Amino acid sequence: MRFTVLYLARLREALGRGSEQVELPADSSVATLLDALRARGGSWAAELAAGRAVRVAVNQEMTDPAATLRDGDEVALFPPVTGG
Amino acid sequence: MRFTVLYLARLREALGRGSEQVELPADSSVATLLDALRARGGSWAAELAAGRAVRVAVNQEMTDPAATLRDGDEVALFPPVTGG
Amino acid sequence: MPVRVQTEDFDAGREIAALRAGDARVGAVASFIGIVRDVNDGDRVSDLFLEHYPGMTERELEKICAEARTRWDVYETLVVHRVGAMRPTDQIVLVAVTGTHRGEAFAACEFIMDYLKTRAPFWKREDTPQGSRWVEARTTDDEAAARWVDPQEPPSR
Amino acid sequence: MPVRVQTEDFDAGREIAALRAGDARVGAVASFIGIVRDVNDGDRVSDLFLEHYPGMTERELEKICAEARTRWDVYETLVVHRVGAMRPTDQIVLVAVTGTHRGEAFAACEFIMDYLKTRAPFWKREDTPQGSRWVEARTTDDEAAARWVDPQEPPSR
Numbered sequence: 001m002r003f004t005v006l007y008l009a010r011l012r013e014a015l016g017r018g019s020e021q022v023e024l025p026a027d028s029s030v031a032t033l034l035d036a037l038r039a040r041g042g043s044w045a046a047e048l049a050a051g052r053a054v055r056v057a058v059n060q061e062m063t064d065p066a067a068t069l070r071d072g073d074e075v076a077l078f079p080p081v082t083g084g
Numbered sequence: 085m086r087f088t089v090l091y092l093a094r095l096r097e098a099l100g101r102g103s104e105q106v107e108l109p110a111d112s113s114v115a116t117l118l119d120a121l122r123a124r125g126g127s128w129a130a131e132l133a134a135g136r137a138v139r140v141a142v143n144q145e146m147t148d149p150a151a152t153l154r155d156g157d158e159v160a161l162f163p164p165v166t167g168g
Numbered sequence: 169m170p171v172r173v174q175t176e177d178f179d180a181g182r183e184i185a186a187l188r189a190g191d192a193r194v195g196a197v198a199s200f201i202g203i204v205r206d207v208n209d210g211d212r213v214s215d216l217f218l219e220h221y222p223g224m225t226e227r228e229l230e231k232i233c234a235e236a237r238t239r240w241d242v243y244e245t246l247v248v249h250r251v252g253a254m255r256p257t258d259q260i261v262l263v264a265v266t267g268t269h270r271g272e273a274f275a276a277c278e279f280i281m282d283y284l285k286t287r288a289p290f291w292k293r294e295d296t297p298q299g300s301r302w303v304e305a306r307t308t309d310d311e312a313a314a315r316w317v318d319p320q321e322p323p324s325r
Numbered sequence: 326m327p328v329r330v331q332t333e334d335f336d337a338g339r340e341i342a343a344l345r346a347g348d349a350r351v352g353a354v355a356s357f358i359g360i361v362r363d364v365n366d367g368d369r370v371s372d373l374f375l376e377h378y379p380g381m382t383e384r385e386l387e388k389i390c391a392e393a394r395t396r397w398d399v400y401e402t403l404v405v406h407r408v409g410a411m412r413p414t415d416q417i418v419l420v421a422v423t424g425t426h427r428g429e430a431f432a433a434c435e436f437i438m439d440y441l442k443t444r445a446p447f448w449k450r451e452d453t454p455q456g457s458r459w460v461e462a463r464t465t466d467d468e469a470a471a472r473w474v475d476p477q478e479p480p481s482r
Contacts, residue, residue, distance in 0.1 A: 083446075093302060281427055
C-alpha cells in the first residue's frame with residue numbers, strides 16, 4: 001500500500017523534506033513505518049530514535065505507534081507542539 | 085463628639101435619608117451608634133435589626149461593631165455589596 | 169495601578185492594548201468583562217442602576233489589585249467599573265491582568281473579580297415588570313471569594 | 326463554534342463584541358491574549374515564525390472548544406490563532422468564552438488555552454542573537470493540561 005508522509009516544523013528541516021510517498025506491505029503499523037524510516041540511517045535514525053519525542057497523526061488525528069495504516073492515509077510526523 | 089453617618093443604596097431608600105450628623109458621647113463604638121439608630125423605631129429598628137446584614141465602614145474602611153468612633157469620622161452603613 | 173469608576177462605556181480592546189503598551193515582557197493578558205443580562209433570578213430586567221460609594225470604591229479596588237500583584241507574578245492590573253444607568257447587553261466591568269505566563273494572569277484576574285464582587289462598594293438596582301428592586305448579595309460570591317483566603321488551598325471549580 | 330487560523334492580526338475588542346452580539350443571556354466574557362515576548366529562556370527574541378498543520382489545526386481547535394462547551398455551562402467559544410512571521414509585542418492568540426456566570430467562563434477559557442498549548446499543531450521558531458531555533462515544548466504546559474483530565478480534581482494554582 002502507498003500513503004503520504006508529512007514532516008513538520010523541526011523534523012522537516014532536520015530531514016530535509018516536507019513530504020513524500022511511502023510504500024509498505026499491507027497492514028503495516030505506524031511503528032513499521034518508523035522502523036523503515038530509521039533504517040535510512042543518518043538524520044533519519046537520529047531524529048526518529050526511540051528517545052526522541054515524535055508525535056504521529058494519521059489523517060489529522062493524533063495516534064500511537066500501534067495504529068494500523070491504510071492505503072491513501074495521510075501520516076504526519078512532528079515534534080511536540082509549541083503554539084499559543 | 086459629632087460625626088457624619090452615610091446611608092447607601094437600599095438603606096438610604098428605606099431610611100429616607102442619605103446622610104446626617106450624629107452626636108454621641110466620647111469613645112462610643114459602632115455598636116453604640118447602631119443602638120442609638122435602632123432606638124428611633126420604625127424603619128430604623130427594622131432595617132438595622134440584629135438579623136439584617138448591614139455593613140459598616142469608618143473613614144472608608146470596612147470595620148466591625150466593636151470599633152471605636154472618633155470626632156469627625158465618616159461612618160457609612162450599607163447592605164452587602166452587589167457590584168461587577 | 170489603574171482603577172477607574174466611570175459612567176461612560178469602555179472599549180475593552182483599547183484598554184488592554186494601553187495596559188500592555190511598551191512592555192515587551194508581557195506574554196499573557198487575561199481579562200474579564202461583566203455584562204448586564206436581560207434575566208436575573210428569573211425576572212426580565214429592562215434597566216439597571218449602579219450606585220457606589222465614591223472614594224471608598226477606588227480605595228477598595230486599589231487594595232484588591234495590590235493584593236493580586238503581591239500574590240501572583242504579574243505586571244499590570246486594570247479595573248474599569250461603570251456606575252449609573254445601564255441596560256441589558258451593556259458592559260459593566262472590565263478586569264485585565266498582564267504577565268509573563270498565562271496561569272498567573274488567569275488566577276490574578278479571577279481573584280480580582282471574586283474580591284470585587286464581595287468587597288467593592290457597588291450596589292445594583294434592577295427595574296423589572298414587578299417593579300424596581302435592589303439586587304441581593306449572592307452567597308456564591310462569598311464562596312468564590314472565600315476560596316482565595318488560604319493560598320495553599322486550590323480553588324474548587 | 327468559531328475557530329480561525331490566520332496570518333493577520335486581530336482586534337480583541339471587536340472579536341469579543343461580535344462573539345456576544347445579540348445574546349442578552351451573556352453576563353460574563355473571559356478572554357485571553359497570548360503575546361510574543363522579547364525574551365524567552367533567557368535569550369532575546371527578535372522574530373518569531375509560527376508554523377502549523379493546516380486542516381488538523383482547525384479540527385483540533387474545534388474539538389477542544391467543543392469539549393469546553395460540554396464541560397462548562399458556557400455559550401460561545403472563540404479561538405483566533407495567528408501563523409507566520411511575528412515580532413515581540415505582536416498578538417499570537419485570542420481565546421474568548423461567553424457565559425452567564427464568570428466562574429464557568431474563566432474555567433472554560435483557561436481549559437482551552439491549556440489544551441491548545443499541548444494539542445493544537447503549532448510550532449514556534451525563534452530568531453535570537455544565537456541564531457534560529459525551534460522552541461522546545463514545556464513540561465509546565467503538559468502539567469497545566471493534565472490538571473483538567475479528572476474533572477473531580479480541582480486544578481492547583
